Amino acid sequence: MHSEKNTGIRLANQEYTPLKVATSGIYWDADFQNLLRDQHGNDRARFFPRAETTPNGVLFSLTDQGRELAADSKPLARHRLPSRELDQFVDAMMNFQQLAVASGQNHGPNESQTPSQTPPADPTKIAFIKTFRLPDPDRQPESYRLAGSWFDQRLVVLWGYDRQPDGGSFPAADAQEIRRRLLPYVDRYHRLRRLSVRVLQVAAAALLVLLIWALFRSSQALPDRCPACQEKLTAEGACQNRCATCGEHLRSGQCPSCRPRGQHLTVAPRQAILTGDIVTAWADQPGLLNIGGLTRRQVASPDDKVHSRFPVAGDYAITWEPEAKKLNGEFVRLSVRAPLSADQPAAPFQAVLLLHPNPAAPGQTVTATNASFTDVPGRSIARRDIQWGDQAAWQPLAEAGSRSYPEPGRVQVALQVTDNSGTVATSTVNLVITDQPIAPTAELDVTPTACRPGEIVLARDLSPDWPETTEARREITWGDGDDFAPMPAQEARHVFTQPGNYQVTLRRTGNHGRAATATKTVAVQAGLKPDADTGADAGASANTPATAPSATTAPAQTDPTCRLVLTPDIALVGEPVTAADVSGHARVTRRQIRWTADGDYEDFTSAENALVNPEKQNTFTAPGHVVITLKLTLPDQRVVTDTRHLEVVRPGQEGLAPRQPVFVISPPDVADAGDAGKRLTYTITATSNADTIADFNIDSFTVGGRPARIDGRQASIVISTGGQHDVQAQVTYQTNGRQTQTIPLAGKQLRTVIEVK
Secondary structure: OEEEOOOEEEEEHHHOEEOEOOOOOEOOOHHHHHHHOOHHHHHHHOOOOEEEEEOOEEEEEOEEOOEEHHHHOEEOOOOOEEHHHHHHHHHHHHHHHHHHHHHHHOOOOOOOOOOOOOOOOOHHHHHHHHOOEEEOOOOOHHHEEEEOOOOOOEEEEOOOEEOOOOOOEEEOOOHHHHHHHHHHHEEOOHHHHHHHHHHHHHHHHHHHHHHHHHHHHHHOOOOOEOOOOOOEEOOOOOEOOEOOOOOOEOEOOEOOOOOOOOOOEEEEOOOOEEOOOEEEEEEOOOEEEEEOOOEEEEEOOOOOOEEEEOOOOEEEEEEEEEOOOOOOOEEEEEEEEOOOOOOOOOOOEEOOEEEEOOOEOOOOOEEEEEOOEEOOOOOOEEEEEEEEOOOOOOEEOOOOOEEOOOOOEEEEEEEEEEEOOOOEEEEEEEEEEOOOOOOOOOOEEEEOOEEOOOOEEEEEEOOOOOOOOOOOEEEEEOOOOOOOEEOOOOEEEEEOOOOEEEEEEEEEEOOOOOEEEEEEEEEEOOOEEEOOOOOHHHHOOOOOEEEOOOOOOOOOOOOOOOOEEEEOOEEEOOOOEEEEEOOOOOOOOEEEEEOOOOOOOEEOOHHHHOOOOOEEEEOOOOOEEEEEEEEEEOOOOOEEEEEEEEEEEOOOOOOOOOOOOEEEEOOOEEEEOOOOOEEEEEEEEEEEOHHHEEEEEEEEEEEOOEEOEEEOOEEEEEEOOOEEEEEEEEEEEEEOOOOEEEEEEOOHHHEEEEOOO
């Protein structure tokens, strides 16, 4: 006996003995099958499969709604038969026996047949009904089978044969005998199990409905609640759970950064900033100000503001220790985030391969450029080899620096560089050759895409190289009423002053006039805006949020202010003087400065206009009294100014208070370092009060975040990539009076522009 998929169960000839009717034929004759499985006997047809004799045996098949049940049925085991199936099976057999009795009583020609019964047409069929036998479950257990799911199983009986030579069947005319034979196989707990399954199904369906409803509710943005803490917003869109001073969310009712009362330390901006951004800190009481361990300075008044730039991402503490013992020290936690990708220090020896253009057209010349470098002292790159494809041979880059491909495809190009110590580095680039028109594309990334008014937004051009050898221009618009403006570098920064959604668009135009654009949306949240330009607090940065005005009370109309800070306040002849705009305006149409009372105004650079608290330097060649004026033109065409007085004196002039020495980093001496690299050598000298210095040394020196080699009062580094590199240093000096102090040197005035050809 074996099952045939989607067909039924087949019994081989040697496995069964067909049962025969005493008068004529075997049980599986067509007439007997129709009598047992006719349409009026559907209560029996559900138990007995149709039997089809074949040369190799007999095939039982039972189809229900297109599904073959006999093929998937399993032999009946003890305590597995549902009790309802036994009851229905016994009733079906008794109804079958009633056909023979009704047939004998309604044999007259005028008697009508009931629609529920189809009596046999002849005595042979009556004899078949009365002598119909069932398989003995004790001797032929495989003849009784269960089909369907375990909690809704139905009985299937393979009929009309004896498996045992001496007979393995019993008469089906006695209901008590049928029940006695099958009772050991009945599952008494089937109804309870079936009910449990139904309950579990209903519970699972209810749980699924609740889960879908919860997901649907959570996906619905509540316009009247803060997306961060779900606190109700005010009518102006401000979160009630934010600190009114710095805008951070409260924790247990307190701001994690601000002091509740009597705050003396002020930091702007206070929210998360990006690496390279400038932070300004000041205190309204004298004390020692420490900015993240990068800058330490003694402050004496609120006008003594300290500016610092954070080159590395991380969490920093800005602390203030007061001179007055009755005051407590304060701190502000500041989070510095890396932009789109953190600028990690480069490896000391690295292979870099550049291919242009990529992708390229068939037959177009592709040029390989070696941008590899080594910063290991005493080492240089001795050999450069290129492989134009996996199966191609390695060739010197100087001899095979360019080539073309006639057919479209993909090629893996590898560059291998070897230094004079035998160390090898490899760089691999996938080159795409396509015969399709290479359309110019533009890709823009903006960070963050959701911010508060006054927060710095960074846009970066991530577009791939174009087929043209050079790009004509790159432009950007911030979507707040400005037109497309040139974007000289791959990064640009901007500050939005009003809440709303702004479309930032990058446009790149190629040599042949083809243009491509990319757009990102920046959502500026309502309810938090920069500090109003009023009073002494105007010197706080434009990134310091303030409480939104009430819907019923109009903000006070005050004149905007302009604030200028000079460092130092008394300068030596030839000493750099730094002028810092600490007005805190987020947007300025034009920022200008005049270094003398009768001089002309000059502009800050465009890069500085994009920064908060920009700075500019100048030196004076003659002593005297100098009047310096800062002029700001606001977006509404109003003009505000601030004037400061500066004393320029000669070294050693009497009548001046002792001043801290000033150290200056000289412009670098540039020399070729091999492999198209440049070695930059910086020298640090003392430019003021040098006669009070007994000795000094360089503690640290970095260029673009990479440490330089320090040799006495000089620092050198090998640079292989051009661009702007921030220079930072720290100097420790000892005075003639045996006093030791450390001075960090960092800021925009130390940004060096390097050209590497």
